[in-house]
Amino acid sequence: MKLNSLIEGSDVINISGDSRREVSSLCYSADKCEAGSLFVAVAGLKYDGHDFITEAINRGARSIVHEKDFNVPSAVTAVKVADSRRSLSILAKHYFGNPSAGLVLIAVMGTNGKTTISYLLESILKAAGFHCGVLGTVNYRYNDKIYPAPNTTPESYDLQKILRAMADDHVTHAVAEVSSHAVDLKRVDDCDFDLGVFTNLTRDHLDYHLTMENYFQAKKRFFAEVLPQSKKVHPQKMIINADDRWGQRILKEVNLPAVTYGMESESLIRAANYELALSGIKARVSLGEETFSIESSLIGKFNLYNILAAAGAASVLKIPPSTIKKGIENLFCVPGRLEKVDSSSGLNIFVDYAHTDDALRRVLQNLTELKKKRIITVFGCGGNRDHGKRPLMGEAATTYSDLTIVTSDNPRLEDPLAIIAEIETGIDQSRIQKILPGNLQSENGAHRYTVIPDRRKAIETAISAAQKEDIILIAGKGHEDYQILGTDKVPFDDRIIVKQILGLGNRLH
Numbered sequence: 001m002k003l004n005s006l007i008e009g010s011d012v013i014n015i016s017g018d019s020r021r022e023v024s025s026l027c028y029s030a031d032k033c034e035a036g037s038l039f040v041a042v043a044g045l046k047y048d049g050h051d052f053i054t055e056a057i058n059r060g061a062r063s064i065v066h067e068k069d070f071n072v073p074s075a076v077t078a079v080k081v082a083d084s085r086r087s088l089s090i091l092a093k094h095y096f097g098n099p100s101a102g103l104v105l106i107a108v109m110g111t112n113g114k115t116t117i118s119y120l121l122e123s124i125l126k127a128a129g130f131h132c133g134v135l136g137t138v139n140y141r142y143n144d145k146i147y148p149a150p151n152t153t154p155e156s157y158d159l160q161k162i163l164r165a166m167a168d169d170h171v172t173h174a175v176a177e178v179s180s181h182a183v184d185l186k187r188v189d190d191c192d193f194d195l196g197v198f199t200n201l202t203r204d205h206l207d208y209h210l211t212m213e214n215y216f217q218a219k220k221r222f223f224a225e226v227l228p229q230s231k232k233v234h235p236q237k238m239i240i241n242a243d244d245r246w247g248q249r250i251l252k253e254v255n256l257p258a259v260t261y262g263m264e265s266e267s268l269i270r271a272a273n274y275e276l277a278l279s280g281i282k283a284r285v286s287l288g289e290e291t292f293s294i295e296s297s298l299i300g301k302f303n304l305y306n307i308l309a310a311a312g313a314a315s316v317l318k319i320p321p322s323t324i325k326k327g328i329e330n331l332f333c334v335p336g337r338l339e340k341v342d343s344s345s346g347l348n349i350f351v352d353y354a355h356t357d358d359a360l361r362r363v364l365q366n367l368t369e370l371k372k373k374r375i376i377t378v379f380g381c382g383g384n385r386d387h388g389k390r391p392l393m394g395e396a397a398t399t400y401s402d403l404t405i406v407t408s409d410n411p412r413l414e415d416p417l418a419i420i421a422e423i424e425t426g427i428d429q430s431r432i433q434k435i436l437p438g439n440l441q442s443e444n445g446a447h448r449y450t451v452i453p454d455r456r457k458a459i460e461t462a463i464s465a466a467q468k469e470d471i472i473l474i475a476g477k478g479h480e481d482y483q484i485l486g487t488d489k490v491p492f493d494d495r496i497i498v499k500q501i502l503g504l505g506n507r508l509h
Contacts, residue, residue, distance in 0.1 A: 003038065003063050006094045007079055010065075010087040017077030021063055026095045027056075028088055028157055035060035040088045040157075043067070049084070065091070086186050089156035093190040096164040100192040101231070103163065104130075104173040106313055107188070109219055110199025110241075112359050113306045114152075114177040116298070117197060119334045120310035121175045124327030128319050133166040135159070136177040137353075138335050138479045142166050153182030156190065163191070180218040181208060183226065194232040195316060196223055197239040197309050201246035202358030216246055223254045239312040241305065242267045259316055261308040263301075269312040271304055278348055278370050278471075285311055285325075292321045297332045299340075299350075300366030336478025338363060341498045346468035351494045353478025355382065355409070357392035360475055364400035372469045374402035376462050379475040380455065381423055383414030383484075390419065391426025397449075398432045401473075403440065403465065404449035407458035409476045410484035416453050424451075440465040455483065459494065460501050474498070 004019040006026070024036030030052035033039050039056035041049035041064065050068045057064070063077045064070075065087050072078040081087045106121060108114045118136045125132040133142030135154065140147045140162055147162075153176065154162065166174055178196075182188050201216055227237055236257045241247040243262035251258055261269035274283035280297040281304055296307060307328055314324045333339050341349045350367075354360040360379065367375055377397050381390045397404045406423055408416040427434075433448045440450065440461065452458040462472050474494045477483075483492035499505055 001095065003077060003079070006038065006091050007065070007081075007087070008094065009090045010079075011082040013080045013082060015077070015079050016072050019077065019079075021077050023063055023095075026091055026157065027061075028155070030056040030059065030061075033059040033061040035062075037061040038063040038065065038091070040064075040084055040091060041066040041068070042085045042088055083186075085156075086189065089160075089186055089188075089190045092157040092160035096160040098190075098192070099160060099163040099167040100174075102167050103133075103171065104232075104317065105163075105191060105193045106173070106175045107178040107193050107196045107222065107227075108175060108199070108309075109178050109180075109183075109196060109222060111202045111356065112362065113199035113302065113309065115353070116303060116306040116334045116337050117199065117309050117313075118175045118177055120306060120328060120331055121313060123331040124310060124314045124319060124324055125173045125175075127327035127330060128314075128323045130172045131170055133162075133171040133174040134176075135162065135174065142171050142174075143169050145169075151182075152177050152179040153187055156187040159187055159191065178222060180215055183222045184208075184218045188222070189226055191226075192232060193227055193230050194234060195237060195239060195313055196227045197313050198223070198244075198247050198250055199241055199305070199309060200244040202356060216249070219246070220250055220253065223250055223256060228256060234316055236316050239269075239309060239316065241309065243305075259312045261305070261312045263304070263308075267308075269308050269315070271308060274301075274304060276301060276304070276366070276370065281307070283307075287311060287315045287321060287324075290321050292325050294325055294328050296328055298334070299338050299370070300363070301369075302362050302366060303338070336480070336495075339478075339495065341495055341502075342504065343498075343502055345502065347463070347466050348469070348471045349463070349474070349498055350472070351474045351478060351498070353480075354379075354475045355477075357389050357396045360393055361396040361400065363473065363475065364396065367471050367473060368400055371471050373467065374470045375400065375473065376403045376405070376466055376470060377401040377473045377475060378405045378407055378455075378458050378462050379473075380407045380409035380411075380416075381419050381476070382410045383412035383416075383419055385412075387422060390422040391424075394423040394426035395428070397475075398427050398447060401449075402447060403462075404432075404447075405437075405458045405462055406449060406451045407455045408453050408483075409455075410480075411486075412484050413486060420451055420453060437461055455492065455494075456497055459497050463498070463501050 003021045023038040028040045033056045039061040065079045067084045122132045137152045236259045238258040242260035242265040260267040271283045336353045338352045481493040482489045
């Protein structure tokens, strides 16, 4: 393609050199450049692409899109723009032929529930006979192809590239978990979305956003700026949790037609006569004037909300209620989302991704309503992330658990003991008794906690301390199959560790 066609729509300040130059490839990492490449110098969170312009040129790049001035060699065309990150998104859309225009593209946004809703929608769409792709936290997948997900939402270039691959492989519908980072960093600005689903907003990512209002504004920007520019035509564009106060703000502040879902408000999509058990959910789901019953193996009231969100999005896409029901009931579990690990010992062992205080509190509140005996929780907090949520998670875990074992998560470059100490500041020591790891067997009724920094040892201790019909929740890492110690990523999957301890093997299924 020619450079002048690719940069169309970018906020160009100045062009030095031949704007009709042929471009062989597009890249934003200098080490990916080759002869004839167009290199986009983006200032990232860790590195600044402008520092790698010389390397890109040495590798063969002959077109450079940049914000900061540099000495332009005579053989190079330099395009100075107001925002190179924004330009990367536009360039990628042109380079890959605007693939989202030929797909039904659904965004799922919110702090909690995104992954489960994406799995539910995938199951519903497949039940309807469509070819579905998913971009999410667990992985990127379509047509039996599965790729690791380094980010919940990929960089704009990678996003357009995989959407192009999906479209070329006859995918008809794509579901994307869209993170607040992705919206703030303009990764999704040039995708043509059909629908946007909003689940909820609770404390998370404040190491990046700093305040809850900033965090909300990043989410709101998708609905207020990105979604309205879509050329897709549907009677509603937004599917919003009307029981969530931040969802209520979106409904008030964004002028787009919406479908609401919930159980506490007068929502269009709602559930009635529901029963919650450790075996799953039974409910009547109302889609306005049409209702149907469901039996799902997903667990807890929060998953009933996720079911309503997926049902609402599917109904806007004119999928029949009978097919929505089939898709919901075809989904048996979501990796690392209150995923039950089979056990013949009578224990109820769950692995969940809950890594915020609200997510942990919601999971434990749901399990509290279903428990017959005790809840034993194993959790930690990630290093080099929001310090403020650590005491909040300590408070949430010990409030709802009969026994809490505080351990390591992904400590990264922090001292695990320092992270644990911050968690302990949120535990009410006058109400929650701290005990030694070797003294876990005592009378029921007293809320207690202990500290075991080694995560495998913590899980092993929880299982050995449990009795028949106890619930064990291992929280924080969910589907992750690694632990980050320093800068090393070592194999560690909570689900496999549980199976090894129980003598059930080393495989997930």
